[in-house]
Amino acid sequence: MGGRGSSTTVNNGYSSFSQLKNTLSKKYGITNPDDFSDVDIKALSETMQGFEDVLKDFGAEEVFQGLYVDENTREDGSYGFGNLSLSKKKLRNYNRGDKELKQEHANRWSSTDSFKGLGAHEGAHAVEYYLTRKSKAFKTDKERNLAAAKNKIANDIVNEAVRRIKKTPYGKGKSTNELLSSISLYAGEKKVEAFAEGIANYKIKGKKGNPLGREIYNVTKKYLKG
Numbered sequence: 001m002g003g004r005g006s007s008t009t010v011n012n013g014y015s016s017f018s019q020l021k022n023t024l025s026k027k028y029g030i031t032n033p034d035d036f037s038d039v040d041i042k043a044l045s046e047t048m049q050g051f052e053d054v055l056k057d058f059g060a061e062e063v064f065q066g067l068y069v070d071e072n073t074r075e076d077g078s079y080g081f082g083n084l085s086l087s088k089k090k091l092r093n094y095n096r097g098d099k100e101l102k103q104e105h106a107n108r109w110s111s112t113d114s115f116k117g118l119g120a121h122e123g124a125h126a127v128e129y130y131l132t133r134k135s136k137a138f139k140t141d142k143e144r145n146l147a148a149a150k151n152k153i154a155n156d157i158v159n160e161a162v163r164r165i166k167k168t169p170y171g172k173g174k175s176t177n178e179l180l181s182s183i184s185l186y187a188g189e190k191k192v193e194a195f196a197e198g199i200a201n202y203k204i205k206g207k208k209g210n211p212l213g214r215e216i217y218n219v220t221k222k223y224l225k226g
């Protein structure tokens with residue numbers, strides 16, 4: 001458990017739009033993706049690899065139901081209720097997008113500095129949705145929907161990971177906020193983002209990543225087993 005070697009890589013990426021569309025259709029049943037033919041296939045491919053690899057780690061493929069590439073998104077990407085939306089602007093030019101992601105990382109807004117990291121972050125949000133759908137803790141639809149709206153599962157997982165890490169030499173004496181912000185400034189803003197940033201950080205950087213990120217990943221694995 002725990003090492004980067006325990007994670008598997010789903011695919012070697014997509015070399016063409018038709019190959020991607022074929023996989024979307026066959027593997028996920030997504031038959032009408034947006035027309036993304038004017039984005040950079042390498043940028044889109046790496047983002048999808050990051051996203052799909054995280055889904056695969058947690059067996060959450062069923063919550064990937066739609067792919068949208070929007071011209072004017074405020075964020076680089078977002079995931080909600082089965083749909084992955086990506087910024088067309090970010091994906092249009094590989095080198096420019098990659099440079100922007102590295103800059104965001106340098107500004108500490110993001111814990112990752114790559115298209116794969118961007119995809120992995122959104123993949124983590126999808127995993128929370130999956131866990132919320134699967135959890136037996138909710139008796140009614142209302143309870144489940146409320147939990148989804150409040151990101152109850154991501155919050156619970158982050159809280160437990162923080163409790164655990166505070167017992168280690170790394171976390172001893174550090175405040176919760178200090179620990180969350182050590183993943184990224186974005187992670188320090190909201191626990192649900194700490195959840196996504198932590199999982200993406202561990203997925204991309206492995207053992208060299210942030211210790212709390214690794215703990216969040218491990219607690220999520222544990223949660224999955226119930």
Ligand SMILES: [Zn+2]
Pocket residue numbers: 121125192193196
């Ligand atoms: Zn996010």
